[in-house]
Amino acid sequence: MVFRLARRAWGSRSICASRFPSSSLSYSSSCSSSHPLHVCVVGSGPAGFYTAEKMLKSHKGAEVDIIDRLPTPFGLVRSGVAPDHPETKVVLAYGAESDRVLGVPGEDLAGIYSAREFVWWYNGHPDCNTLSPDLRTTDTAIVLGQGNVALDVARVLLRDSAALATTDIAEHALVALAESSIRKVYLVGRRGPAQAACTAKELREILGIKNLHVHIQEADLKLSYLDEEELKNSRIQKRVYELFCKGASQHLNTTSCQRELHFVFFRKPDSFLQSDTEGRVSGVHLEKTVLKETGTGKQSAFGSGQFEDLQAGLVLKSIGYKSLSIDGLPFDSHRGIVPNIRGRVLRDGSEPHLLEKGLYVAGWLKRGPTGIIATNLYCSEETVYSISEDIEQGKFTETADMRLGRAGLVQLLENRGITYVTFSDWEKIDCIERAAGNRKNKPREKIASWGELLRAAKA
Numbered sequence: 001m002v003f004r005l006a007r008r009a010w011g012s013r014s015i016c017a018s019r020f021p022s023s024s025l026s027y028s029s030s031c032s033s034s035h036p037l038h039v040c041v042v043g044s045g046p047a048g049f050y051t052a053e054k055m056l057k058s059h060k061g062a063e064v065d066i067i068d069r070l071p072t073p074f075g076l077v078r079s080g081v082a083p084d085h086p087e088t089k090v091v092l093a094y095g096a097e098s099d100r101v102l103g104v105p106g107e108d109l110a111g112i113y114s115a116r117e118f119v120w121w122y123n124g125h126p127d128c129n130t131l132s133p134d135l136r137t138t139d140t141a142i143v144l145g146q147g148n149v150a151l152d153v154a155r156v157l158l159r160d161s162a163a164l165a166t167t168d169i170a171e172h173a174l175v176a177l178a179e180s181s182i183r184k185v186y187l188v189g190r191r192g193p194a195q196a197a198c199t200a201k202e203l204r205e206i207l208g209i210k211n212l213h214v215h216i217q218e219a220d221l222k223l224s225y226l227d228e229e230e231l232k233n234s235r236i237q238k239r240v241y242e243l244f245c246k247g248a249s250q251h252l253n254t255t256s257c258q259r260e261l262h263f264v265f266f267r268k269p270d271s272f273l274q275s276d277t278e279g280r281v282s283g284v285h286l287e288k289t290v291l292k293e294t295g296t297g298k299q300s301a302f303g304s305g306q307f308e309d310l311q312a313g314l315v316l317k318s319i320g321y322k323s324l325s326i327d328g329l330p331f332d333s334h335r336g337i338v339p340n341i342r343g344r345v346l347r348d349g350s351e352p353h354l355l356e357k358g359l360y361v362a363g364w365l366k367r368g369p370t371g372i373i374a375t376n377l378y379c380s381e382e383t384v385y386s387i388s389e390d391i392e393q394g395k396f397t398e399t400a401d402m403r404l405g406r407a408g409l410v411q412l413l414e415n416r417g418i419t420y421v422t423f424s425d426w427e428k429i430d431c432i433e434r435a436a437g438n439r440k441n442k443p444r445e446k447i448a449s450w451g452e453l454l455r456a457a458k459a
């Protein structure tokens with residue numbers, strides 16, 4: 001998708017989801033100059049949009065094009081944010097399109113998915129519409145990891161599906177969740193409740209699900225001296241720990257509870273168990289862990305040599321997203337980011353501080369897959385500040401290619417025979433999705449296949 005620039009004033013307009021679909025996705029400021037600054041942003045998620053916004057606000061006459069591999073904009077906001085979190089859908093964010101791997105035996109068994117795939121499936125991402133996770137032949141799911149994504153997928157599995165019916169969840173996921181037999185979810189963390197990666201708001205939400213029985217072992221809540229030191233240094237982590245303590249002390253009448261959420265601490269996956277009959281996953285072989293200080297002020301988990309099995313027919317690995325490298329683009333595969341200094345891209349294998357001229361990075365690709373959507377605001381601000389500083393210091397010399405700007409981009413796509421979806425094409429998709437959603441009392445009914453999206457765009 002290429003968002004062509006419509007000429008309009010940015011002014012003091014702020015980007016927001018309710019306005020964007022009816023306006024142009026790329027802008028020029030109203031003032032022109034003889035040498036306007038052309039910027040191409042790759043990725044139309046939060047980081048991309050924040051960067052475009054900041055560029056247009058900081059540079060009179062700047063022109064920004066946004067390109068995306070999908071025929072739909074908004075990245076993580078469309079495909080990552082849980083459908084029952086619509087308030088988070090202010091326009092903005094980019095993420096990483098792959099997953100960290102555990103590297104333990106059995107990881108490829110049927111019935112094991114990355115949380116990203118599962119999230120893309122229920123959000124109608126066209127790359128995961130055929131995922132079809134089996135939610136009917138097992139009553140138990142294990143989620144590995146205790147970050148916010150883990151909480152999102154556990155919540156979607158445990159919530160009454162009727163509560164999801166009026167969200168923009170993909171229809172195929174709504175049907176599967178309504179028929180789901182999953183009643184028990186284990187959230188497994190390699191460290192303890194004092195180190196859990198989730199945040200208080202998300203934890204409070206899952207602990208508050210009606211008729212959900214939450215299991216937290218009292219023994220896991222015991223703090224070591226080092227835990228106490230860690231909590232003294234982080235008010236956010238302390239709040240999370242206090243919520244676990246509160247959750248453990250709320251004993252509900254189990255007979256009235258249809259669903260169970262078990263927090264399992266101090267366990268790391270050692271291997272996956274395989275069912276004898278179909279070669280599917282039947283559980284996870286876990287190693288108990290002990291925490292040790294590693295000189296960073298934080299504790300890491302180490303195997304204790306003691307093992308136990310946890311049975312489940314569905315396993316979701318929620319251990320973090322990972323950015324993909326692109327041919328010709330410098331990439332730090334260890335950290336999964338494009339190497340950079342405050343958003344300025346560093347050349348691969350170069351002397352320190354040798355920069356790729358005119359190339360900048362923002363969002364998860366710049367700093368790794370952490371932070372909430374608004375974190376991209378500060379991240380993009382820093383990148384735009386670096387661009388502005390470079391312009392001021394005369395670091396750009398005009399080359400013929402740079403002068404071509406938007407026209408050059410379109411020419412390149414045409415030369416390569418790439419059919420692209422324009423903003424007005426996206427408006428057609430948007431219109432069809434909203435109308436279909438309207439009939440079902442949903443904000444939109446997402447089109448979840450490449451073929452249908454492209455047909456709708458070119459209708």
Ligand code: NAP
Nearest residue numbers: 145146147148149150190197318319320321369370371372
């Ligand atoms: P995350 O917060 O980094 O959590 C990853 C989890 O996986 C942690 O529990 C981590 O344990 C565990 N883990 C990592 N490697 C592991 C391994 N090899 N073996 C076992 N466990 C492993 O990542 P995320 O949940 O994908 O979230 C990404 C970012 O998006 C976060 O900043 C999150 O806050 C944000 N997000 C926000 C919202 C929201 O605001 N509502 C919703 C979704 C996501 P350790 O802690 O021990 O490393």
